[in-house]
Amino acid sequence: MSAANSTPTVPGDDRLAELKAKSRETFFSKLPIVKQLKIAVGWQKGMLITGLVLCAFFLLVAIFAPLIAPYGFSQIKDASGKAFDTQAAPSAEHIWGTTVGGFDVFSRTVWGARTAVIAIIIAVLCSIFIGVLLGLVSGYFGGWIDRVLVVIADAVYSFPSLLLAILMAIMISGGQSSLWGGILASGLSITVVYIPQYFRTIRAEVVRMKESAFIESARVIGAPTWRILTKHLLKNSTRTLPVILTLNSSEAILTLAGLGFLGFGIEPTAAAEWGYDLNRSVSDVTAGIWWTAVFPGVAIVLIVLGITLVGESLNDLADPRLRARKSAGEVIGSIEDTSVDPSTQKSAAEVVLPGEQTPDAKASKGEES
Amino acid sequence: MASKAQAQTEQPQNKAVDTPENKPKKNRISGGFFRFVIVRFLLIIPTIFILVTIVFFVMRATGDPITAALGGRLTPQELQARIHAAGYDRPLLSQYIDYLGGLLHGDLGTTLTDNQPVITVLTRYGAATFELALLALIIALIVGIGLGRIAARRRDQAVDAGIRTFAILCYATPVFFLGLLLKLIFSVWLGWLPSSGRSSLASEMQFSRLVSPTGFYVIDALQLGDPAVLLDVLQHAILPALALGLLTAGVFIRLVRTNVISTYTSGYVEAARSRGVSEKRLLSKHAWKPALIPIITVMGMQIALMLAGAVLTETTFEWKGLGFMLSTYLKARDFVAVQGIVILIAIIVSVVNFIVDVVSALIDPRVRY
Numbered sequence: 001m002s003a004a005n006s007t008p009t010v011p012g013d014d015r016l017a018e019l020k021a022k023s024r025e026t027f028f029s030k031l032p033i034v035k036q037l038k039i040a041v042g043w044q045k046g047m048l049i050t051g052l053v054l055c056a057f058f059l060l061v062a063i064f065a066p067l068i069a070p071y072g073f074s075q076i077k078d079a080s081g082k083a084f085d086t087q088a089a090p091s092a093e094h095i096w097g098t099t100v101g102g103f104d105v106f107s108r109t110v111w112g113a114r115t116a117v118i119a120i121i122i123a124v125l126c127s128i129f130i131g132v133l134l135g136l137v138s139g140y141f142g143g144w145i146d147r148v149l150v151v152i153a154d155a156v157y158s159f160p161s162l163l164l165a166i167l168m169a170i171m172i173s174g175g176q177s178s179l180w181g182g183i184l185a186s187g188l189s190i191t192v193v194y195i196p197q198y199f200r201t202i203r204a205e206v207v208r209m210k211e212s213a214f215i216e217s218a219r220v221i222g223a224p225t226w227r228i229l230t231k232h233l234l235k236n237s238t239r240t241l242p243v244i245l246t247l248n249s250s251e252a253i254l255t256l257a258g259l260g261f262l263g264f265g266i267e268p269t270a271a272a273e274w275g276y277d278l279n280r281s282v283s284d285v286t287a288g289i290w291w292t293a294v295f296p297g298v299a300i301v302l303i304v305l306g307i308t309l310v311g312e313s314l315n316d317l318a319d320p321r322l323r324a325r326k327s328a329g330e331v332i333g334s335i336e337d338t339s340v341d342p343s344t345q346k347s348a349a350e351v352v353l354p355g356e357q358t359p360d361a362k363a364s365k366g367e368e369s
Numbered sequence: 370m371a372s373k374a375q376a377q378t379e380q381p382q383n384k385a386v387d388t389p390e391n392k393p394k395k396n397r398i399s400g401g402f403f404r405f406v407i408v409r410f411l412l413i414i415p416t417i418f419i420l421v422t423i424v425f426f427v428m429r430a431t432g433d434p435i436t437a438a439l440g441g442r443l444t445p446q447e448l449q450a451r452i453h454a455a456g457y458d459r460p461l462l463s464q465y466i467d468y469l470g471g472l473l474h475g476d477l478g479t480t481l482t483d484n485q486p487v488i489t490v491l492t493r494y495g496a497a498t499f500e501l502a503l504l505a506l507i508i509a510l511i512v513g514i515g516l517g518r519i520a521a522r523r524r525d526q527a528v529d530a531g532i533r534t535f536a537i538l539c540y541a542t543p544v545f546f547l548g549l550l551l552k553l554i555f556s557v558w559l560g561w562l563p564s565s566g567r568s569s570l571a572s573e574m575q576f577s578r579l580v581s582p583t584g585f586y587v588i589d590a591l592q593l594g595d596p597a598v599l600l601d602v603l604q605h606a607i608l609p610a611l612a613l614g615l616l617t618a619g620v621f622i623r624l625v626r627t628n629v630i631s632t633y634t635s636g637y638v639e640a641a642r643s644r645g646v647s648e649k650r651l652l653s654k655h656a657w658k659p660a661l662i663p664i665i666t667v668m669g670m671q672i673a674l675m676l677a678g679a680v681l682t683e684t685t686f687e688w689k690g691l692g693f694m695l696s697t698y699l700k701a702r703d704f705v706a707v708q709g710i711v712i713l714i715a716i717i718v719s720v721v722n723f724i725v726d727v728v729s730a731l732i733d734p735r736v737r738y
Contacts, residue, residue: 160677297546304541
């Protein structure tokens with residue numbers, strides 16, 4: 001903004017002020033998701049918004065779980081001390097029925113959102129922190145540490161992540177665990193699996209950039225190594241992080257559920273976890289009891305769907321080849337402006353590119369610069 | 370993996386350019402290529418070594434296998450005697466070296482819970498997993514390549530949006546939930562297909578008459594020449610293979626679509642189009658082959674993911690394969706068996722990655738040695 005104010009002006013000449021140069025983007029509009037929302041066009045925008053709505057929904061459910069859920073996640077008796085019926089079909093009292101252990105399915109599904117969100121946050125934050133740090137150091141300094149780390153990261157990366165997470169879960173918690181112990185163990189086992197991804201991405205970017213002129217010059221003027229790492233390298237290598245982050249979060253949920261399903265996750269009395277509930281419902285399904293499996297399962301599908309939709313859209317928008325093509329209306333519009341005979345423009349729009357012009361594309365015409 | 374492969378290929382590449390005896394025509398499969406194959410093959414060893422080391426120490430960090438497997442069933446003195454006899458009270462490092470020594474001689478040890486040589490376990494249950502993975506891969510390839518190409522061709526249209534949604538749903542659904550749904554619909558509600566196991570008891574009896582059973586039930590059924598047995602085996606295989614196959618198909622669809630689009634919109638395809646090549650030919654000849662390189666690379670990695678999916682699928686359908694046994698042995702803390710299975714998986718993953726690198730080097734005309 002200060003740059004705009006200090007523009008040299010000539011008295012009486014206001015052409016510069018009239019010049020409709022694009023104003024500088026505000027901080028808000030440069031935030032990852034907000035920026036993509038503005039670029040997105042047509043059904044790609046729909047995908048992104050659907051994903052964001054789903055994510056927000058689960059986030060809200062996770063935060064307000066105590067208010068939404070009628071019962072506790074490990075509650076098997078009502079207020080008067082009467083035990084819930086086991087495997088009861090959905091009814092007014094238990095709108096989604098009860099499980100074989102007498103838990104209320106609706107309450108457990110709602111509480112499960114909280115477990116899932118906490119586990120994702122722990123897993124993603126830890127793996128980003130460790131992975132990015134290792135990637136920066138390894139890429140910048142090189143040498144034998146770099147080589148050893150790369151070989152280890154490649155070995156871990158190529159190994160099926162769920163199996164690794166199981167091994168980690170057993171090591172951390174010994175297979176069964178308390179509330180936070182269980183969430184932490186699951187979160188950390190997922191962390192170990194995803195560190196290599198961040199490590200590899202950041203390292204590749206750092207190696208590419210470290211010989212570039214601006215790093216050289218920072219080094220020449222005596223900037224401390226730490227500052228070069230955090231200020232120059234880190235800030236320039238985080239371009240692809242939002243995409244990996246969202247894709248990892250969805251994988252983290254699936255891994256958590258997989259751990260729970262195999263019985264290496266969180267104890268049912270410690271926290272509600274969808275994977276565990278599905279594990280208990282395997283025998284129910286054979287008996288035709290569908291409600292214990294369907295509701296937690298659909299919850300997993302929807303939350304993963306939401307996160308994946310956001311991640312996919314970010315990924316597509318980051319790649320100009322995959323970004324939805326500029327709306328047909330816009331392209332034709334620019335031709336119309338320069339065309340000699342304006343009367344042909346309408347028929348041209350209909351004949352040349354039929355079906356390409358969607359209402360969404362038209363609406364977003366003005367948004368794209 | 371890919372970046373590592375590139376780094377590997379670049380080094381010999383420079384050397385090959387320098388040597389004058391490389392004839393330009395025969396350049397592709399020359400001495401340089403074999404050097405690349407050998408170097409890449411040798412890289413398998415550190416990968417497996419690292420994974421073996423991680424698994425060994427992670428497993429030992431939870432205590433000794435005998436206490437875990439038999440603890441509570443024996444008196445402390447007896448337990449101590451057993452531990453001493455098995456050598457688990459020796460320093461960790463010497464145990465590790467002993468284990469590595471055994472590995473080099475192909476000795477994976479004997480399982481603790483059911484006292485079988487680990488090799489026997491691997492061969493007996495490995496066939497079941499391999500059969501499942503192969504059937505799933507066939508389904509994934511048919512669905513993934515078919516739908517992916519359609520989506521790429523009809524890019525940004527309703528068909529494309531529908532296929533993409535389907536792909537994301539495939540990816541977002543945990544394989545065990547999909548398995549439960551399939552079970553619920555096709556075996557419980559409709560009653561068309563069996564809900565679990567690899568074959569019915571009657572077929573199992575037939576198999577025991579075979580002189581040289583392969584463990585692949587489809588092949589064994591063909592050996593018997595009994596159409597009823599073959600039908601029975603296939604009926605059992607359909608649901609697990611579909612669950613695992615669709616999980617993988619989701620990734621394949623995305624992969625094929627993205628890569629075909631990026632070649633489809635590239636300059637040389639545009640040039641071919643302007644020469645009047647038909648859209649059909651453009652897709653099947655011009656755009657498809659270059660798109661194959663990244664597709665094959667990622668497909669190879671998916672096989673590793675499939676192994677993790679197999680653990681979950683096998684547990685859902687009680688398909689007695691390596692994954693099912695792995696989760697059983699893990700619950701019993703039979704660490705010798707777990708180590709054996711994990712090493713086998715590590716070897717499979719490394720070998721598949723090796724093959725992927727070699728194949729993609731063979732296909733890609735840009736890679737020369």
